[in-house]
Amino acid sequence: MAATYSPLIRRLLICSLTIVISRALTSPLLTLFVSGKLGLNQQDVGLLLGIAVFVATLLSLYGGYILDRFEKRRLLIVAMLSSAIGLVLLTFAENLYLTTLTLIITETATALFLIGSKAILSENLPVGQRAKAFSLNYTLTNIGYAVGPMLGVLIAGVYATAPFLIAATIAFFSIFLLTGITRDTQGVPVRQQAQSFLKTLVTLKNDRTLILFTIGCLLSTVVHGRFTFYLSQYLLVTSNPQHTMEIMAALLACNAIGVILLQYQIGRLLKREHLRQWIVAGTALFILGLIGFSLADSLVSWCVAMIIFTLGETIIYPAEFLFVDTLAPEELRGSYYGAQNLAALGGALSPVICGFLLLHTPAPTMFYAMSALAALGGYLCFISGRGKDSKQN
DSSP states (O other), X not given: OGGGSOHHHHHHHHXXXXXXXXXXXXXXXXXXXXXXXXXXXXXXXXXXXHHHHHHHHHHHHHHHHHHHHSOHHHHHHHHHHHHHHHHHHHTTOXXXXXXXXXXXXXXXXXXXXXHHHHHHHHHHXXXXXXXXXXXXXXXXXXXXXXXXXXXXXXXXXXXXXXXXXXXXHHHHHHGGXXXXXXXXXXXXXXXXXXXXXXXXXXXXXXXXXXXXXXXXXXXXXXXXXXXXXXXXXXXXXXXXHHHHHHHHHHHHHHHHHHHHHHHHHHHHHOOGGGHHHHHXXXXXXXXXXXXXXXXXXXXXXXXXXXXXXXXXXXXXXXXXXXXXXXXXXXXXXXXXXXXXXXXXHHHHHHHHHHHHHHHHSOTTHHHHHHHHHHHXXXXXXXXXXXXXXXXXX
């Protein structure tokens, strides 16, 4: 299918892979690296990274607005350059405040690239190709995260700062993939006089469907956004570290293989007029997977539950973005994707909520609480689209 895409879309998809590899190279090393450089304990490093992600997620709302006002391709180039510079600066991390600022810059650049790439895909592709393109993009993301961390650990064994420098180099050279391309204007709306950021916020606030859907996505993201964190938290509470490592290695492999094999195939099946039903199906698979985790007592049962959970993930990811695509006016695509990106805050809340539950309740209770959040999130997403569906039908 990639052969039917324009040069801009093909290069953007390749960029998505290289940028993810750039981030994934450093992901397993970041907490250890920062704690060693600044002399912080793991709790303080977690707080530092949490603050950076939180601020970057809020800034992404303004980033979406900026994407609507300027050429998206050039802003992605700025995001990649900022990410490259930030990764290099991290190797000189000595001061807490400058390190925090650098982390915010790199996280914001990542969020801007994510939002901008979705907006470009939506803006430059026919309606019928968008679900497949979103799914292909997510498949490439998972390939990057399957390969990157292993390479990062291997490279760090030779030279500690090398993964950050190599990641910066990859981000920098990715810029050239998006340069020298004639802008694809087919299907791109003629820009009207841009409204102010405040007026854009008012427009977003008044879109009840978007607000309900974003809240639903946030609750869903609590469940699937950082599932590796709360699964490892649970296993550390219920078993020993060695067993935790063995189970988590198997689960990560199941998840990565499942997404890589199934994501694009499922994305091809998604139809805009049935998105609410797809979201319900994805939510139901999350809940079945979570119940499976709570009952798992062997490696096989953990893996079966992970496969069910992964099926939910492969449905929910493209369905959410395609839903926002149906809501967003042509001139506000970036702003709408920026608003929906606020759901990423759910991933930051997940370890906090699960840590509290593991401390104060029987361990399996965590999975039932996550199931309740998934059900509530799916319900909000479902009811948010009733008015939109009735208009389409």
